[in-house]
Amino acid sequence: MKKILFPTDFSEVADNAFVHALEFAKIVNGELVLLHTFELPVYDNQFFPENYNVLFDSLQLIEFDMFKEEIPKLHNIATERNLDHIRMSHRLMDGNLLHNIKKAIKEEKIDFIVMGTSGATGWEAFFIGTNTGNVLTAVDVPVLSVPLESKFKKIETIGFTTRYRAKDKKALKDVLKIAKKTNAQVKCLYVKTNNSDVSEATIKQWEEEFADEPIQFSVIPSDDIQDTILDFILFKDIDVLAMLTYKRNFFVELLKPSLTQKFSNRLHIPILAIHE
Template sequence: MKKILFPTDFSNVANNAFVHALGLAKLVHGELVLLHTYELPIIDSQFGVQNYKEIYDSIELSNLDQYKDEIPKLRKIAQENGLEAIKMNPILKDGDLLHSIKETVKKENIDYVVMGTSGANGWIEKLLGTNTGEAITSLEVPVFCIPEGSKYSKIDTIGFTTRFREKDKVALQNVLKIAKAAHAKVKCLYVETKDTDNSAAVYQEWETLFKDAPVQFFIIPGENARETIEDFIISQEIDVLAMISYKRNFFQWLFTSSFTEEMAFVSTIPILALHE
């Protein structure tokens, strides 16, 4: 059974992404691991050991009480969407969010991570520290990034941007697994610039390799990749866009406002971030 990690701060944005996580779990016959983290404060050394313990115990109890209050709300959301049968395993951890995600991915043998791309009280910003943009790319599992305005619906078409590199074939195979489960088709986009180093022979090789798969290839000339991708999303009615994180700062680029300003579709289209 597949395992899907869903980190949450219980905000409206996270609750919206939760429905997507439930939908993915149903699609791949998986279960959810619900992760909520909190950080204990650094306390002035003038406090005695007993005072430390009392303060920490109070904080841990407060977070535990909040967690106990929020979990039933998530179960209600699942029920309202007809997905109450999905198994959910709640985890409450103290410590750094990113570290907790990486630790949980490893410990629980996670197959996918689903998370909203904004959150309350700077929650998602905790993922954007000096080194975090590149650190999160060390996760070895696909990450579904769910924009605030994205409403869950059946996946009919998955877009996949490629450079026709050898390692892209593995990523496309992973996308096809999801497409097969969803009975969806995959449309692959390559933006061909004047500096392209690919050839007609490369395109033909890919066509032959995936001839029995529900894949269609689009080789579109253009010098502005982002505009070409946005046009592709609209014209081909893409429901989910799969992208490979070529850049080490991919996630930081993905979560910043400049990205949403330059690519308007990000407000409604989930992005499946695949790792090299």
């Protein structure tokens, strides 16, 4: 059984992503590990010599009480979607979010992470320096990022960008496993620029190898990679876009504010970032 880590701050963004986490757990026959982290403020105990420990105990108790109040709400969401059979465990951890996520991955043997990101600039922030963006570049398990505007729908088409490398093929096979569990089709995109070095023989070899799989390959000549991918998302009716994280700067360019405004309707889909 796959284990899915779901970090939450119990916000609207997180609650929306929780629905995706539940449905993803159903697809991969997984269980959820719900993680809430908090950082206690730093005080100089020389100014609070007598009540220093009492102060910290009180702050921890407040976090624990809030945790106890919010967890049942998530269980109610699962029940409303008839997904209350999904196994869930809970972790409340003090300290840095990224540190705790990495610790939970190791201790719980996590296979996937599902997190939320928000707003028109959420896509940009996801890849630049938010909690989700930091997780994306610091862990070695796939991260499913879910924007607030992305309401769950049955996954029928998974997009996958490729450069026809060996590591891309491995990732494609992993995506294909997920697609088969939900009877989805995988649509692969290769943007062939003037500097592309992929041979026609390599492309043909991939097409022959995956000929019996629900995979469709598209090779589009263009030097505008960002616009081509965005067009691909729209015209191929992509429900989830899977991408390798080999170029963080590329993600920043792809989802910078000017493009998110221009193509906002296309970007309301989850992105499955697969570590190389």
